[in-house]
Amino acid sequence: MAKYRVHVNDPLDEEATEMLMSKKELEVTSGYLDKEKLLQVIPEIDVLIVRSATKVTADVIEAGKRLKIIARAGVGLDNVDVAKAREKGIKVLNTPGASAPSVAELTLALMLACVKGIVKASVSLKEGRWEKKGLTGRELLGKTLGLVGFGSIGQEVAKRALAFGMRVIAYDPAKPKTDLPVEYVDLDQLLRESDIVSLHVPLTEETRYIIDKEAISKMKDGVIIINTARGGVINEEALYEALVSGKVYAAGLDVFEVEPPNDELRRKLLSLDNVVATPHIGASTHEAQKRVGTEIVQKVFEELGI
């Protein structure tokens, strides 16, 4: 007889789902339940597996009388009330490195799209124009990239940026050990010296609005800002004003404070020509989803000792 009930509330990779199904110790259910329905079933669940859509709030955790593990297939834990889970002795698992190459590749794609004006060029050509004049871009070669956050994703970005001939500097209070030729600097120095600032920090009380009006004012004129981390780490109003004034040359954004973006964001930030935007697809590659899914399931097995 199955010992543990597992509910998978967000889509999970096929191979990972098969791994779960293959264990006789597990009774597995899957399918998205909204908050109200989740609250009804959670008292019977031992392991809850989620991605980013499900918000594992304090009341869900409180109602999880049998809950032993909250498994987040992905990096960010901002959709899980980790403090509440800890208080209840519930283990929270995630997969910090599994999607790093995919997020790093999107970061480089956004950087290149910004310096080369790729989206603008493509739209204008498809609309029947051949306007090379307004499309003189910039090179990455020789530019300084400032990485705010130097965990697994920041490091993957650095490797790729170094291959493009960039100088890479990083701000990360934890200063992870690295063999990469990357210099650690404080945040002010990073803001002053970077041609491109790219964010790779989780959203926490310390990092909320780490890029605000004051931080932007310290940056070089014509800086480029890339965000594939979390929306709340940039003050979007301050970024909008800086993009309009030309202080910021362009921004590549995969994440937003409200997802999907609200009308105000569509009308302002997303309407600008110098913004390249994608709908939070950093980890959305087949390879990353397979790694994320199989790694989180493996971690659940280890935790349950099965």
Ligand code: MLT
């Ligand atoms: C992550 O935190 O894993 C990525 O942002 C993708 C996601 O939210 O699923």
